[in-house]
């Protein structure tokens with residue numbers, strides 16, 4: 129499969145235990161470079177836990193998470209603190225429950241996201257902030273990037289409004305813009321279509337396809353909305369009870385009896401009968 133040839137992320141034997149509970153057990157999969165990969169599964173299957181391990185919120189109990197850059201540079205995520213995962217390995221994320229700075233303006237939210245790059249340009253010093261040409265040009269660049277992404281997500285006219293004033297769908301787009309301001313090579317989106325109406329959901333699909341095509345960013349998304357998953361994903365990985373039960377193209381996964389069984393909550397050998405019953 130294409131995603132096994134030059135993956136941007138390789139997950140190998142990932143296990144995450146919480147006391148006696150195995151939230152993710154011996155999970156392996158690849159995220160293809162330039163692909164949109166969806167991680168799906170019933171509630172409690174372990175999807176968010178996988179994200180939390182990739183982005184450094186949790187340290188995995190076992191396993192290896194390798195990100196490979198275009199130039200062949202390699203990062204072992206399980207050994208990195210979370211700020212390096214975003215700043216050095218260039219992995220960004222959004223959250224299931226939106227986490228913006230509600231009291232800050234849209235523009236401020238996007239500038240804060242670039243704080244680390246700006247501090248680097250200041251050589252981490254007051255003198256740098258006030259005196260260095262490098263800092264001033266980095267600041268101008270950060271501002272341009274913030275404006276570009278506000279425009280891309282259709283929110284430039286509201287740049288000076290507090291983020292909390294935005295309707296829900298717009299807050300979700302702002303979160304994506306904020307993540308893009310960190311210039312990720314891999315963008316992880318936790319249920320980006322949750323709570324969106326059909327029009328907003330279609331706009332989201334266009335935005336994600338644009339990000340992939342124009343910015344060469346690979347995307348990994350957790351999504352319950354199957355219309356989003358089937359329409360824009362190149363590759364789907366299915367979890368159930370922390371284990372991988374299917375891995376393939378959207379069509380392969382859609383027709384996999386194990387997946388249908390997991391979603392309908394029946395045993396594999398009962399799938400045919402249930403399918404006939406519900407008319408799938």
Ligand SMILES: Nc1ncnc2c1ncn2[C@@H]1O[C@H](COP(=O)(O)OP(=O)(O)OP(=O)(O)O)[C@@H](O)[C@H]1O
Pocket residue numbers: 146149150151169170171172173174175176177178
């Ligand atoms: N910090 C934690 N401490 C203890 N148990 C946890 C923790 N985080 C997750 N779990 C458990 O791990 C399992 C997987 O949870 P997770 O949130 O990863 O599933 P999910 O597939 O993202 O579910 P959903 O679709 O409902 O968001 C669940 O049984 C959950 O209760």
